[in-house]
């Protein structure tokens with residue numbers, strides 16, 4: 293494994309300039325398919341006797357550089373990229389699970405993931421028990437005979453709860469199930485879940501990694517640490533009817549899940565990342581370490597400023613001394629706590645809507661992790677479809693405003709909010 297630090301890996305990992313005609317930038321290989329030398333070469337590629345490119349739904353040279361870079365940065369044996377973060381999550385879970393299986397998940401999840409687990413997957417016979425992740429023992433208590441995965445967000449969106457990953461990882465080990473961590477909000481520049489026991493790490497590349505709000509993408513990074521031959525995952529130890537009788541755990545060892553994701557997940561569900569988006573996301577990834585420092589610094593300063601505003605009822609940012617997640621943030625996010633801040637207004641639901649409507653620099657939209665500052669009122673938008681109880685457990689109170697603090701000058705951001713507060717009077 294490379295001993296290089298993330299700032300170096302973000303710029304270089306996975307790109308051998310000799311293999312791309314000396315191009316210093318990673319080129320865009322905008323090709324759907326690849327010419328075989330002859331039929332024997334083609335047969336060897338399909339049977340995995342040789343590794344190489346077949347068709348862009350499975351892999352592509354630009355995407356592959358992004359995959360290698362993400363695997364290096366998160367400390368995995370492999371990575372697979374997808375058309376969006378949601379595609380990464382759904383393809384990952386459908387590759388891993390079957391009807392009758394069960395997931396234990398944190399109740400503090402991005403709204404789309406919550407709906408996938410609570411509504412869509414149950415239609416396919418895959419059920420989830422949601423637990424309050426602030427007590428890691430809740431994961432242990434929710435384990436059933438058919439539990440086959442634990443799923444959490446390292447820094448929950450929008451609750452901004454920092455989880456005790458090591459304690460939850462202990463319970464996943466005891467339950468012999470993979471520990472899946474969506475690390476989108478923290479980003480790999482602030483936290484590497486694999487170091488704390490995660491087996492699979494998920495990213496929406498759309499957010500901080502791409503960083504410019506211009507391209508959707510997703511990824512799964514495989515730590516290569518899970519024992520697929522532990523008796524609970526016959527799809528890995530028995531000949532696969534879906535791939536010429538391949539026995540994944542025997543043939544591919546630590547990279548068994550990475551290959552299953554490509555050979556069956558991407559082949560069957562088709563959520564491939566466009567090479568053009570991979571190129572854009574690589575441009576973003578190259579500056580992630582410097583950007584996330586400034587996102588974190590701006591977010592902390594704004595959170596401290598908000599705490600002193602008379603219109604504000606409460607502020608939640610894990611970097612604040614007042615945050616109940618501050619001790620865990622010091623352990624898991626010592627380099628910064630990323631760019632999301634949530635707060636509530638004394639005027640409640642209506643005041644939150646008015647302030648959200650009144651900002652000029654903060655754009656009202658449903659995204660996070662852009663260089664530009666963003667604002668949203670989840671109770672009336674992203675979390676509108678959840679019941680009051682579900683909103684509560686995912687941390688969405690009626691008065692909550694979520695900021696994704698960008699890289700503008702902090703004084704301009706304060707002035708923008710100050711003016712929006714003035715509109716309440």
Ligand SMILES: Cc1ncc(COP(=O)(O)O)c(C=O)c1O
Nearest residue numbers: 376377378402449476496498509
């Ligand atoms: C934590 C988290 N995971 C996954 C996703 C889904 O990613 P995408 O929008 O790229 O499908 C999001 C989107 O907001 C998210 O915030």
